[in-house]
Amino acid sequence: MDLIVIKSPREQELMRKAGRITAEARHLAGTMVRPGISTLEIDTAVRKFIKSHGGTPSFLHYEGFPKSVCISVNEVVIHGIPSARQILREGDIVSIDVGAYVNGYHGDCAATYPCGKIDLEAQRLINVTRQSFWKGIEMARKGKRISDISHAVQQHVESNGFGVVREFVGHGVGRNMHEAPEVPNFGPAGHGPRLIPGLTIAVEPMVTAGDYEVEVLPDRWTTVTVDRSLAAHYENTILITEDGPEVLTVTGDGAYD
Numbered sequence: 001m002d003l004i005v006i007k008s009p010r011e012q013e014l015m016r017k018a019g020r021i022t023a024e025a026r027h028l029a030g031t032m033v034r035p036g037i038s039t040l041e042i043d044t045a046v047r048k049f050i051k052s053h054g055g056t057p058s059f060l061h062y063e064g065f066p067k068s069v070c071i072s073v074n075e076v077v078i079h080g081i082p083s084a085r086q087i088l089r090e091g092d093i094v095s096i097d098v099g100a101y102v103n104g105y106h107g108d109c110a111a112t113y114p115c116g117k118i119d120l121e122a123q124r125l126i127n128v129t130r131q132s133f134w135k136g137i138e139m140a141r142k143g144k145r146i147s148d149i150s151h152a153v154q155q156h157v158e159s160n161g162f163g164v165v166r167e168f169v170g171h172g173v174g175r176n177m178h179e180a181p182e183v184p185n186f187g188p189a190g191h192g193p194r195l196i197p198g199l200t201i202a203v204e205p206m207v208t209a210g211d212y213e214v215e216v217l218p219d220r221w222t223t224v225t226v227d228r229s230l231a232a233h234y235e236n237t238i239l240i241t242e243d244g245p246e247v248l249t250v251t252g253d254g255a256y257d
């Protein structure tokens with residue numbers, strides 16, 4: 001088991017900066033979602049944005065991932081590969097996951113955006129996914145345990161009739177994009193490492209309209225619901241402080257998307 005890395009005040013400041021650029025890149029991507037655009041155009045714009053702010057896209061070439069951003073449409077839960085051939089259509093829901101590596105530290109965040117006018121049920125899925133993140137991080141306080149977050153996320157999702165993905169989980173983040181500890185979105189409360197100030201984690205509920213089982217397509221990345229029901233994703237990088245959670249992936253204007 002990898003050690004959990006607690007960040008010094010200096011490192012926390014560097015992670016705030018990485019988080020801000022990552023959140024601004026996510027926001028830019030979200031503003032581009034519209035019928036007729038290709039997912040590659042969004043990927044290109046985000047890559048340029050991150051580079052122009054002195055960073056590197058965290059996902060580019062990560063374990064062979066070929067693009068800078070993960071763009072996951074409809075039944076794709078995570079790790080969708082942007083493509084010139086994939087054109088967004090009215091009614092799609094589009095999950096965009098962005099990571100930026102800036103001055104030695106990573107920020108990691110995601111959100112699901114509507115493309116034009118979408119079904120009420122699809123909008124409810126997006127809303128519940130986002131809310132479940134906030135329910136989870138209400139528990140992200142000194143002295144609580146990791147699975148207190150997990151349990152709060154699961155309760156909110158399931159009480160709204162949706163499913164929560166088990167196979168993929170949140171994670172510590174810092175000098176490495178994926179660090180200990182794992183942060184599941186399900187499970188009983190009261191387990192796992194204790195939360196202490198200086199811990200930085202990515203909390204990222206992945207929520208399905210139908211069954212929570214997922215499968216990875218033959219491209220070895222694209223992860224879809226087995227029943228092909230819609231999925232949504234919401235993620236922020238957070239810091240545990242003496243006073244509670246601080247969201248690091250926030251734009252200079254204070255927006256979380």
Ligand code: MG
Nearest residue numbers: 108202204235
């Ligand atoms: Mg993540």
